[in-house]
Amino acid sequence: MELRIAVDPLDGPEIADLLTGHLAEMHAHSPEDSVHALDLDELRKPEITCWSGRIGAGLVGCVALKELDPTHGEIKSMRTATGYTGRGIAAALLTHLLDVARTRGYERVSLETGTAEFFAPAVRLYRRHGFDFCGPFAGYISDPHSVFLTLRL
Template sequence: MSSHAPLQITVDDLSGPDIAALLTQHLADMYAHSPEDSVHALDLDELRKPEITFWAARDGGTLVGCTALKELDPTHGEIKSMRTATDYTGRGIAATLLTHLISEARARGYARLSLETGTSDFFAPAVRLYQRHSFDFCGPFAGYTEDPHSIFMTLEL
């Protein structure tokens, strides 16, 4: 991140070409590292559903990451589409986005925040990030089923 201003995290309407490009890359990576029936990433139309809030992270005007929060019920949220732009990995963007999501989940009064991610080495940095933020491994939730290609994690708020 540049030193001139802090990362700007704002709700995004998913209409910009930079968001579309980042999510296209995100989906391509998910399909490259997990079997098709084990990919749970959402496309642009699915991310526009009313139970989902989507945030873009920008450094100046440059899109550097994104994430989404899906309300499963009034006490439980799910992290979706956590992604850092390829040229910006390793700079703390994902940690900043995750801290933002945890704060938002608490502000909404959720008792729990959960997620699904993959099991291949590609997903190891994400699992480590969630563990550093006190997420614990759990079983499937919200209609997911046991899958050797999925890891489920949750954080009691």
Template sequence: MSSHTEEHPSRTGLRIVVDDLTGPDIVDLLATHLAEMHANSPAGSMHALDLTELREPGITFWSAREDDELLGCGALKGLDGTHGEIKSMRTAAGHTGRGVAAALLRHIVGEARARGYRRLSLETGAAPYYLPAQRLYTRHGFQVCPPFGEYTDDPHSVFMTLAL
């Protein structure tokens, strides 16, 4: 696992570091994330991980900070030796549209490549609420794909993948 810091060119103080998921700010951000996922996806179609699940082996979780302020987060889950999944991508309120999610996504893609993964995939919602996320992933080369891993066809989910 890499724990290097990434500097985003347009955000000179942005640091992306491995997070142990114990700080109150990250706990609050993830609670908000889960609440919004529940509010915008039917129960059986909501695949966001809680704190306990995000701490499981095989998942690396990063936070993006500027000075001491939490701006966003994201995680990489190893599915097998060649395939990873993006989980828990979230930008904190007040920081959307500032390049935080793009910097986190580039960081996770770079880590997946460093691990030797040949494919990086994700699941996001199909509701209008999720369109900004879908656009972000599309801008970074992800394409819609069939369900992967343990996912099944679901009209409330969009599956995307990127060949590395």
């Protein structure tokens, strides 16, 4: 089946469950003060666009893009649903987000993720898509539990 990606208003129970699980896993793998994942209310802010990926009627993943300034976006809440990892869902969502970032005129897209082994697949995904390691950005501070990546578009 084909993956359909569309802007998500973040008002359905499936996306709420997926993002609640995402937040819980971030807290399970990083110290409290090193968790930078956003909750549903924060993701609904006007500077953030969230997309969901669906196969048939089922939600299989999501990703959000936060505008930091007119030339710089930040990836937030990249998540693949249980049972769908390793199928290219995250890569398709990331590609879609980067296409949107380019059409918005962003010069770069950055992200923060964790350093625990749990986050290694995410870092590999971003590196495969051309992201390079960078220092903290947009108010983040250096933290042994965070890694920062950026992609010049």
